[in-house]
Amino acid sequence: MRAVRFHGPDTGLRTVDLPAPDPVGTQVRIRVAGCGVCHTDLHVVDGTQTRVVPPVTMGHEVAGWIDALGPDVTDAPPIGTPVVVFGGWGCGDCRECRAGAEQRCRESVAPGFQADGGYASAMLVPHPRHLVTLSTLDPIHAAPLADAGITPYRAVTRAEPWLRRDARVLVIGCGALGQFALQYLRLLPAHGPSLSITVRERNPARLERATELGADAVQLGGTDEPSATFDIVLDFVGSAETLASAAAALGPDGLAMLVGEAGGAIPFGFDHVPIESWLTTTAWGSAGDLRDVVRLAEEGRITWSTERVSLEDAVEAHRRLRAGDVEGRLVLVPGAEDGRA
Numbered sequence: 001m002r003a004v005r006f007h008g009p010d011t012g013l014r015t016v017d018l019p020a021p022d023p024v025g026t027q028v029r030i031r032v033a034g035c036g037v038c039h040t041d042l043h044v045v046d047g048t049q050t051r052v053v054p055p056v057t058m059g060h061e062v063a064g065w066i067d068a069l070g071p072d073v074t075d076a077p078p079i080g081t082p083v084v085v086f087g088g089w090g091c092g093d094c095r096e097c098r099a100g101a102e103q104r105c106r107e108s109v110a111p112g113f114q115a116d117g118g119y120a121s122a123m124l125v126p127h128p129r130h131l132v133t134l135s136t137l138d139p140i141h142a143a144p145l146a147d148a149g150i151t152p153y154r155a156v157t158r159a160e161p162w163l164r165r166d167a168r169v170l171v172i173g174c175g176a177l178g179q180f181a182l183q184y185l186r187l188l189p190a191h192g193p194s195l196s197i198t199v200r201e202r203n204p205a206r207l208e209r210a211t212e213l214g215a216d217a218v219q220l221g222g223t224d225e226p227s228a229t230f231d232i233v234l235d236f237v238g239s240a241e242t243l244a245s246a247a248a249a250l251g252p253d254g255l256a257m258l259v260g261e262a263g264g265a266i267p268f269g270f271d272h273v274p275i276e277s278w279l280t281t282t283a284w285g286s287a288g289d290l291r292d293v294v295r296l297a298e299e300g301r302i303t304w305s306t307e308r309v310s311l312e313d314a315v316e317a318h319r320r321l322r323a324g325d326v327e328g329r330l331v332l333v334p335g336a337e338d339g340r341a
């Protein structure tokens, strides 16, 4: 099978032929339909993402079909079932895992970081509990739900205590995650329709999309940023620059949530952040979040756009994402001749 692997920041990506992996124990082999290309993948290639263990097959936003079961799998959907892969693979036994937050497990590994991921025709998932079954959605189109879909879902649900009637919300970055976030902000909280939502983004085309998705106001980032204060700031970029602007935009008792993994940091202290403000990170989501998001998607209540790109063109896909030359989510699709390798 074909696989696009990361061999370390000095070597970059290599496309190689490997034998399709055989599932052992409770593993499930997935025949990959598509794998989304995430900004975090660029941080992996740049060597700025921590906890990456090369060489590793890239890709953490995967959907496909159940292809083979390990001998110890006792309860799994039938071979051929379309699924989205939840990527936070915990120990299954600690307090976080038992509470359904395996992505927070200290032992957790994730495809595309420490385990082989979905830039390939097939991949192994350690246990069927990490699979969410699709009914009507096309798995190629559904792949981005595994990260771009659930990460902002978790951010918005965690921000709910701040999402009071007429609350002022600033969304920084309106790529795939920001576009999901806008929809969740209107859809999920009781006061969603009353929120005053501003989007700050560098790409003018994305600002148009933000307006279509319900933003009340849009700002071209990097130009004159008005000095309004906000009750909630969601930073989907996470550079030092956007974090500083998130803190500067926050009112007292406001919530700033760091979601984007560009690696930025700001000082924390009385003279550095607004008085009695709240700063938190949100990383990925839980398997339960993914089930909720897949249900919303199956019901047609959220929308997102995908562009299919051949797996062979992964490097070009990264170049385009880096250049900002992407409207929705790029999804790498293995070649048809490759699918049963």
Ligand SMILES: [Zn+2]
Residues within 6 Å of the ligand: 038, 039, 040, 041, 060, 061, 147, 148
């Ligand atoms: Zn991602």
Ligand SMILES: [Zn+2]
Residues within 6 Å of the ligand: 090, 091, 092, 093, 094, 095, 096, 097, 098, 102, 105, 106, 107
């Ligand atoms: Zn655990």
